[in-house]
Amino acid sequence: MDAMSMGNYGVYVWSCFGLTLVMVLFSYWRARLRHKRVYRDIEVRIKALEERE
Amino acid sequence: MCPRNSLPSATECKLLTAKLSAANLTLIRGERCLFEGLDFALDNGGLLLLEGRNGCGKTSLMRAIAGMLSLETGEIHWNGVPVLQQRQTFHGELVWLAHRTGLKWDLTMVENLKFERSLRRQSDRDPEEVYAKLGIERLKRLPLRSLSAGQQRRVALARMLLADVPLWLMDEPFTNLDREGRKLVMELVEDHLGADGMCVMAAHQDVEIDAPVTKIRMQ
Amino acid sequence: MWKFFHQLASPPHFYRLAAVLSPWLAAPGIALIAYGVYAGLFLAPMDYQQGDAFRIIYVHVPSAYLSMMAYMIMAVSGGIGLIWRIKLSHAVAAAAAPLGAAFTFLALATGSIWGRPMWGTWWEWGDPRLTSELILLFLYFGYMALRAAIDDTAKADKASAVLALVGVVNVVIVHYSVEWWSSLHQGQTLMKKGGPAMDPAMLYPLLAMILGFTLLFGSLLLRRVRTEVLFRERRTRWVREMILSPEGS
């Protein structure tokens, strides 16, 4: 428990590490989402073109 | 998509010996491909006519010839040297009569032309004669905003005539001109070609001229 | 050698390679960060001045470092794209900007949280590093705004590359002028950042974190560049064939 409180600085230290984790996960999620969207948009367009031909 | 490294073919060699030539031009603007694999060659005394509807890429091609657009593929050559490698020299050899005249509305005709004189080599023509020929000799001291669109066109034509250049780029030169004005433009072009000049003209109507004409029909 | 680079820069090749490479960068990165977090939080001794609050540097310093590096990557690849007309490097610049902005924001946020117990305030204008970092964030905003404002991708690439190059010169000037400025106002004691006198037990976790963050950044960057390449090549044959092929990707 002592290690968690970090000599009363626990709130600051843990919030920093937590924020970093959130930020990294967010960046990863954004990158993934954008890739999916771009891929799907292209897929829809190409399939639509394919059917017309 | 990628630049060609192979040696130029026989047709390309022929293109390269012309004064102004282009090989395999492709231009993509945003989502649209405006032209693809376009070739042309133009020599002294010749007219290159770009035909097609409005918005089919005539202006873009003209801007590309003037070295203002980067092309997807292909290069434009002047005297056998790529235009982009000698932009300044090439620009000293051309005048561009654009859709927008590029003249300042707040300045008078003389002030506008004086500015041009400090940038570009001028021909031996007498300015007064040129003004008289274009019928704008009375408008010299008026600010351009008080001139009609047709008169402004004529001022732009005066700028072109006063420059000492072999190549004229004319984008829709007949806009805003009356019948008489159009005839005048054709005469000027004929004189220019007769004196070994060259002209690239974009027009959406038929042009009849007594000179070798190369036509590019654009979709 | 040249042929290798040329092949690397070819979009379909890069697209496949990035997918393979991205996890291989992320895995050691995450391992290093795991070690760094554990060692930094529990093994490293307490700083005699700052107490346990100093442990914030284990996330603050790597993100501050990455915020600068991302800007350099953005500017250098933009410059390469301008000079040698390599489309891939413009895609790298476009992908690096949001990541760089994210890490800049992280550096600012952790710096400000660190400042709360140390300075007694969430924001200390007198600290030159925080101020420079804030200006860097604004530079990122400007860069991304310019990109977003230009519809034509090729034009946006070139214009933003010019801006990034001008910005690099400016970052240096910002650094020195802010330093001068805070020395005028007797800025607060600066945050200690490494240095040769640091205890190895403190230093090694920090180095592990910096390296780990860099690898993770590389992995994220590859992912984003891959998307960027796919979007830019959406009209080409290889994308069409890839999407129509039964296995997909």
Next chain:
Amino acid sequence: MTDAHKEQPSIFSGLAATARRDLLLAWKRPGDVLNPLFFFAMVCTLFPLAVGPSAEQLEFSGPGVLWVAALLATLLSLNSLFGSDFEDGSLDQLLVSPQPLPVLALGKTAAHWLTSGLPLVLVSPILAITYRMPMSVVGVMMLTLTLGTITLSLLGSIGAALTVGLHRGTALLSLLILPLAMPVLLLGANTVSLAAGNDVYTTGIWALGAYAIASLSLAPYATAAALRISNE
């Protein structure tokens, strides 16, 4: 047709012609010059109204306020640097002129400084006096403003060239230029504050001078590159 012996006009002729034309245009449209000046004066009026007329406070915040106001006024005038040229097609004509584009861009920027920066410098003493700035400090302030506005015009020309022809260009231009302009503001305002506090202020002057010279030699190339890109 082409006479090989006749040469193109020199670059000095091109430089002078662009500057002269823009000065002539400013002369015919004095509003473009006066509006940023009025804006400058009004922003300087806002602060005493907002924070109170106490002499001590005005003396303390004077250099900062004057500098921020000058920066914003310069920003306001930047939009028209290439905007009207873009609209009437004369920018296209500059791009196909046989003169080197950086020189023409420099000519335009010089005219911009003469019609926006210089008037600001000349008007600033009047406003400085209302902020109870001593005469010796006013001199320093005018010097920093001179050097600073030169740099701002040059940096601004890059931003104006990058955003020319874009919709909503004004807001974007501010977003691009303000971070670049921050060191200028920081050096300028603090140098004046130092002078007001009877401290050594020469470092700031030298730094501002160096920044002005550096941007004078580099910015025209960036502006020219940006103009070519924006007009593709």
